[in-house]
Amino acid sequence: MGPVLHGREAETETLAALLEKGRAGTSAALVLRGEPGIGKTALLDHVAEAAPDLRLLRGAGVEFEAELPFAGLQLLLRPALGCLPALPGPQRETLEAIFGLGRGSAFEPTLAGLAVLSLLTEHAGEEGLLCLLDDAHWLDSASRDALVFAARRLHAEGVIMLFAARDGEGSFPGPGLPELRLTGLAPHAALALLDRHPLTPAARDRLLAEARGNPLALLELPLALAEDGGSASSPGALPLTSRLHLAFHGQVSRMPSACQTLLLIAATDETGELAVILRAAATLGIGAEDLTPAEEAELVLRGDTEGTTIRFRHPLLRAAVHHRAPVAARLAVHRALAAALDPAESADHADRRAWHLAAATTGADEEVAAALESTATRARERGGHEAAASAYERAARLSAEPPARARREALAAEAALEAGDLDRAGVLGDRAARHADPAVTLRLTRVRAQASFWQGAYSTAHDMLLDGADLAGHSDPGEAAGLLVQALHTSWYLGEGHLAATLDRLAALPLADEHPLTPVRCYLTQLTCAGRDGSRPTPLRETLAAVSRRGRIPEQVAAILCGAALALGQDTDASTAASALADEHRAGGGAGRLPTVLFFVAEGEVFTGRHRDALTTATEALRLARDTGQTQWVSQFSSVLAYLAAAEGDEVACVRHAEEALANATDVIMSPGAPWAHWSLGLLHLGLGRAEAALDHFERMMREPMRHHICATRATPDLVEAAVRVGAAGRAAEPLARFERWAASARQRWADALVLRCHALLATDAGAEVSYVRALDQHDRGGRAVEFARTSLLYGEWLRRARRKADARRHLSAAVEVFDRLGMRPWADRARSELTATGVKAERPRGARGAAAGLTPQEAQIVRLAAKGLSNRDIAAQLFLSHRTVGYHLYKAYPKLGVTSRGELSELADVLGL
16 A cells, blocks of 8 residues: 555445456446545555456546536547447447547437446456546546546446545536545544655644645645755645645746746646647747756656647646736636647647637637637537537627627527536526527527526526517418427426417417418417317327428427427327337437437326336436436426325335425425325325315315326316315316316216216215216226226225125226236225225235236336347437346346246246336
């Protein structure tokens, strides 16, 4: 153990355990956090030395690379590029574009993360892989996002990923990754480091107090103290990082002038590429020999075995060189580096040159602004949206004319929104709007509205979209229609009145018959007028066909149509369309786009009683939403999982999921998952016999701003049942009247069956039986087994109370079979109790509900795809996993299913309902 690792026994034991996991074929990721100099790099060095049997990839973030997309990824993964041919086509092409090995094209940001996961898996081979990222807080955002996405989806690849990052503002965000925080060394370990220097007791005590256990300070500050004769500032006079900067700067200042300039060039360069550094130095009359004193003092070290790069001994040394240089010297060095980079050589050189020119420019310069705009465009095409936003923003500041400035600020706002930086998108959008022309203002309207919406400011976003539609007006009805369709989404969270008003405005637009949004408008207006004239609602599939004849439907419009279809009761069409969109996103690597459409898939699965499928869909989507930072969908899918837990009577899980769904709500902002969460809690209470508590949640859904939501409509039969059970049938009158109007417009047999069930519950005479019988006749037993079973249970209870026990048994037995099969314990127990009251002892099911019931949601999903004949690699690409993780889950699933091969899976799939 090296001297700098004194006092790090606990940390090295933790890291040793991770290495053993890698050797055993499992994976793990860990973030090492701490202040500068605390020993993060030393621990990475220690781990690398302790694992000679594992393959090694090592990289680091560089402060001045933060604006270059995928710069960090290129430095880290270059040794693994020999594995590229093994990757699926889209993933291989993505990495080829990132590395400049193929024709660049736009790709989904999450596809880069999946490609990284696959490449790490292939490079790990049978030996395992250790992947070390130092100074992760300086990684460019595109590299950071891809690496974190890969790290969060590691499981059974034999890959260990370690990120070392500083604490504090701007530090490395690793959501979902475990962390190990490094603190100062204990006094005995700190003393062991100071023993390397001859110090007086007073000097030693002073350094111990000033260093506060920081290993780098304990090693470097004694040198600075000796150089200034002990007259350095007193402990606490400066922050520790500043003291270390001074200590390092003191070492640099002893170098010859030419050497100091060469060090400044190296500190300003992004890559440590020696050829570029020396070309820049030559323009300033400095040669390679001027670097020798710094090499001898070990201020800089060789960066690779070939000697083509150099690096500073410590990042703080590099920062000290750059930050303490005079402004004039830094400007000159940026100009020299720009001159040393040939834009014709590569896009990478063109991008680096543009940023150096920008750094050397102190006023408006249209030529430099244009170069930065080109850099931004390339970054955006490669998924580097945050880098693109920075380049567009800097280009705007260098623009000589206000129109060009506004246009580039608008582009920066769009890129910031694509990067998920909502605050920045809003600020840039507001700034650009002050001096933008009408065309740019309309572009900004979408950006500013989306930024406000995702921040929960639904009303602000809605007003912006309506104002934009007014601005477009009759001069561009198509643009106005697009804004109003988007406004339908925002109005959904504001209430029924806002929705109706927005639809009225959309209907009034003078839109040409041949416009692609004309059939969309016709379909959406059915949300408020369907069934009023007795006409048959237009099916979604017909609308999609009409739109496709006019061109490709925008993704956001397609998603809104899926939601509208569910609101109109067209569940099958909605599920088909949403599943098709999901397939497109899977094929294109669009993990970040999946949660939106998977929500509609999951809703359809819940409505049709396919609870196991819904659990698989919601579980996958929730994980994707978390991995991609989409808090709205975290709320939504948590609420769907709450519903499924309620159906099974799992109160702890239901409440936990519902609380997560309702988190972050305020007095004026409704949580996105609130309607489903209240339905879930109401269903839980209803199933457990707490009708009054259930009715409270259901009635909350029937008030603004939730009453028009899809699940508020679908929960109405539950409300009627709860109201009847508490003896307050009158409380169900108005909601049921709304439900009847909706069912009449939907024209679905299953909806008619639910209306009849409600009438049967409310009837006080023989009319109840007529309604029950008609309801059961209308029910779709195959596609909506849950509703059929619940009607059978209610009818069986009615028959049992009427002392018609023989008739009751048939219906109660049918209900028990469905509830047991779906694991709906409270409902099964209730039906079983009723059966017992008829004189029949109903046996409880033994063991699991079939072999497939023992599978986790992810196992069930993988088994289903394997049963269709997909290979592990094909499944991995669809589910954004590694092929080894897929193999691991299949290995775990086979014994649960009693099979030993893929061939047996296909035979078993239909039997198990997979």
